[in-house]
Amino acid sequence: MKKYNFNAGPSILPQEVIKQTAEAVIDFQGEGLSVLEISHRAKYFQPVMDEAEALVKELLNVPEGYRVLFLGGGASLQFCMVPFNMLEHKAAYLNTGVWSKKALKEAKGFGEAIEVAASTDSIPTDYEIPQDADYFHITTNNTIFGTEINDEKLAEIYKKKGNVPLVADMSSDILSRPIDVSQYDIIYGGAQKNLAPAGVTFVIIKESCLGKVSRYIPTMLNYQTHIDGGSMFNTPPVLPVYTAVLTLRWLKANGGVKWIEARNKAKADLLYKCLDESKLFMPTISKKEDRSRMNICFVFKPEYADLQDDFFKFATAKGMVGIKGHRLVGGFRASCYNAMDIEGVQALVDCIHEYEELKIKN
Numbered sequence: 001m002k003k004y005n006f007n008a009g010p011s012i013l014p015q016e017v018i019k020q021t022a023e024a025v026i027d028f029q030g031e032g033l034s035v036l037e038i039s040h041r042a043k044y045f046q047p048v049m050d051e052a053e054a055l056v057k058e059l060l061n062v063p064e065g066y067r068v069l070f071l072g073g074g075a076s077l078q079f080c081m082v083p084f085n086m087l088e089h090k091a092a093y094l095n096t097g098v099w100s101k102k103a104l105k106e107a108k109g110f111g112e113a114i115e116v117a118a119s120t121d122s123i124p125t126d127y128e129i130p131q132d133a134d135y136f137h138i139t140t141n142n143t144i145f146g147t148e149i150n151d152e153k154l155a156e157i158y159k160k161k162g163n164v165p166l167v168a169d170m171s172s173d174i175l176s177r178p179i180d181v182s183q184y185d186i187i188y189g190g191a192q193k194n195l196a197p198a199g200v201t202f203v204i205i206k207e208s209c210l211g212k213v214s215r216y217i218p219t220m221l222n223y224q225t226h227i228d229g230g231s232m233f234n235t236p237p238v239l240p241v242y243t244a245v246l247t248l249r250w251l252k253a254n255g256g257v258k259w260i261e262a263r264n265k266a267k268a269d270l271l272y273k274c275l276d277e278s279k280l281f282m283p284t285i286s287k288k289e290d291r292s293r294m295n296i297c298f299v300f301k302p303e304y305a306d307l308q309d310d311f312f313k314f315a316t317a318k319g320m321v322g323i324k325g326h327r328l329v330g331g332f333r334a335s336c337y338n339a340m341d342i343e344g345v346q347a348l349v350d351c352i353h354e355y356e357e358l359k360i361k362n
């Protein structure tokens with residue numbers, strides 16, 4: 001049976017990327033060695049790291065003066081590295097869910113960290129960004145509750161921030177749409193959604209934003225270390241970086257972020273339309289402009305709530321994987337990352353329609 005992978009992360013990757021990774025596990029680029037057993041110092045690996053950085057720069061139109069790093073530790077380590085490297089006096093955070101809250105908590109250990117606004121079911125706009133903040137931190141996609149800062153709201157933030165450096169956690173929407181990188185000092189995220197298997201973290205950093213804090217920064221937590229070492233100060237996660245290159249090549253060959261944005265929009269429109277029109281289900285995010293295209297959360301209408309387990313079994317039998325909602329939200333979550341094609345989302349829509357027919361008739 002064909003499986004449709006709606007996992008929230010680690011999550012779906014393009015089939016051809018998985019096949020090419022599997023081939024490289026057996027024989028890396030015809031070298032007679034597995035990618036699992038090559039040294040990152042060997043002549044074969046430097047071009048991989050160089051290509052990873054170059055492709056991110058090309059696909060996201062990254063301006064001069066930025067570096068793209070591939071590190072360990074996940075986005076969660078960035079929650080600490082950002083304030084370690086950037087927070088001297090005060091930082092401001094927009095709290096749009098669990099991950100923003102974790103980032104904010106970590107910053108509080110380094111100085112004054114204020115929450116300018118908070119909401120898990122919409123994207124707040126009624127707040128000011130303190131102009132004396134060392135940086136303003138946002139989470140562009142709320143993976144757990146299913147909200148996203150859309151392009152219009154991002155544009156408002158760019159205006160509102162003035163000269164305050166902007167930092168963004170883009171773990172769950174990186175490369176899903178074009179982004180104006182020049183507005184940010186740091187963009188970071190775990191790569192295990194739109195880019196690679198778990199184990200690598202991407203950081204897009206403006207070099208000139210560093211060197212402004214007076215504290216000692218431990219070597220491994222200092223961005224400058226990794227800039228100077230070209231992401232190879234210590235052993236990088238070789239396999240995930242290689243797979244990231246394959247995913248980036250796939251994205252480029254298909255038309256880049258403009259192409260994927262149109263496809264992501266079409267997928268999200270298809271599923272939200274089905275949910276908005278449904279007699280049994282409803283999306284958890286009512287404000288259409290704040291709905292995530294990446295993580296589409298839905299629940300049964302209250303009068304049908306007892307069907308939850310039954311639908312889960314029904315959908316699983318139809319090949320739907322990973323649709324259980326996060327325990328904080330309940331219900332269902334279909335993560336429709338870049339590698340999910342429109343046919344996959346259509347299969348979920350068909351499954352919902354079939355279930356409705358069955359239940360409404362009986």
Ligand SMILES: Cc1ncc(COP(=O)(O)O)c(C=O)c1O
Nearest residue numbers: 074075076099143169171172190
């Ligand atoms: C938006 C966001 N930030 C941070 C994280 C944490 O990432 P990691 O597990 O790589 O530390 C996640 C994980 O799902 C996420 O979705």
